[in-house]
Amino acid sequence: MLALPSSCRYFLYRHQADMRKGFDGLSGLVREGLLKDPLSGDVFIPELPLESNTEVYLNCFSLS
Numbered sequence: 001m002l003a004l005p006s007s008c009r010y011f012l013y014r015h016q017a018d019m020r021k022g023f024d025g026l027s028g029l030v031r032e033g034l035l036k037d038p039l040s041g042d043v044f045i046p047e048l049p050l051e052s053n054t055e056v057y058l059n060c061f062s063l064s
Contacts, residue, residue: 009042017046
């Protein structure tokens with residue numbers, strides 16, 4: 001069972017994201033595409049292609 005904490009806000013990035021970009025590349029997508037701070041503690045979820053067999057891991061980018 002997946003428990004999603006109510007302390008985080010969740011944002012869907014409506015474009016496909018290359019998960020090989022690493023933290024710097026993905027945080028750039030959040031800053032430029034969503035106009036949000038990737039270190040805010042919010043959760044940013046990329047849209048994956050339908051044929052993808054990739055498992056999605058939700059990460060809460062937070063320094064706290």
